[in-house]
Amino acid sequence: MTGRWSAVLFDFDYTLGDTERGIVASTRYALEQMGLSQPPEGEIRRTIGMTLERSFTALTGSTDPAGQAEFSRLFNEKAEEVMVDSAVLYPGARELFGWLETQGIAAGVVTNKNRPRIAAILERAGISPEVLVSAQDAVPKPAPDGILLAARSLRLPLEQVLYIGDSLTDEAAARAAGCGFIALTTGATLPEEFAPDTELCENLIALRERLEQEGRA
Numbered sequence: 001m002t003g004r005w006s007a008v009l010f011d012f013d014y015t016l017g018d019t020e021r022g023i024v025a026s027t028r029y030a031l032e033q034m035g036l037s038q039p040p041e042g043e044i045r046r047t048i049g050m051t052l053e054r055s056f057t058a059l060t061g062s063t064d065p066a067g068q069a070e071f072s073r074l075f076n077e078k079a080e081e082v083m084v085d086s087a088v089l090y091p092g093a094r095e096l097f098g099w100l101e102t103q104g105i106a107a108g109v110v111t112n113k114n115r116p117r118i119a120a121i122l123e124r125a126g127i128s129p130e131v132l133v134s135a136q137d138a139v140p141k142p143a144p145d146g147i148l149l150a151a152r153s154l155r156l157p158l159e160q161v162l163y164i165g166d167s168l169t170d171e172a173a174a175r176a177a178g179c180g181f182i183a184l185t186t187g188a189t190l191p192e193e194f195a196p197d198t199e200l201c202e203n204l205i206a207l208r209e210r211l212e213q214e215g216r217a
Contacts, residue, residue: 005180005211006156007106009131009147011165012113013048014187016093016204017125019113022083023048027055030074034067036060045188049167051112051140052076079117087121090186092204097127099208103215106130106154110146110163110173130154142169144177151179164207171198182207 010016013023027044031037039059047055056071057063100107108131111118115134122129131150138145151161162180165171166187171194174181182199184207185191191200201207 004160005105005162006160007108007130007151007154008100008162008164008211009108009110009150009179010129010163011049011141011167011170012109012111012118012121014166015090015164015170015184016109016127017087017089017121019083019087019121020045020048022079022086025082025086026075026078027059029078030071031059033074034070042188048188049112049141049165049169051135076114079114083117084120084124087124089125089127090204092208094126096204096208097129106156108132108150108154110141110150111135112140112146112169142172142176144173147173147177147179151177168193171195182210 013019024041024044027047028038043059047058050058052072052075053068056068060067097107108129109118109122110133112135115132115136118134119132122132131153133146133150138149140146147161147163151158158177158179162182163170163174163177164182164184165174166184167189171181171183182201183189183194184201184203186203194200201210
């Protein structure tokens, strides 16, 4: 076993892989159908990892529940066409899952993505997590519920669980859950935006090296 971790849980977007093309296309489609202005792509990228309701509010400034619901419906309508095919797995992701298995460490995914969609993306990528928690299974991040559910499913205490993410949403969820957290700098969040005591890794390959070093310590 590597260090003190019995399980490593991962976010998906900008952590294990990239569905940016699909998210941008689905967001632009939804806003266009609603007759709303199109934000710069960078602003859309900053919403990746949020719930669709929070994304709508972040992009439009509106907290109208009807608008949030319509945006979510239209986003999902387009996402059904483009999301799975546009997903790209990051280098080292598949190998990291395989390595964790050889170390006797459970590997899971806790994401705000739609369950059928993320399940299809992972299956296509050849990744079989021991536990998968989606937006349909628990209150979405930044609430800790998904991480807590995954830990319960694995019958592990939170102090033996490490969560890997790329955003302030992920950081907040991990801190609220009381588990370990390492931030990857592969997303839209700048390194200096994370809490000063949050450990950073450049990518999944660097993360594996970090875990291997911990195991040898």
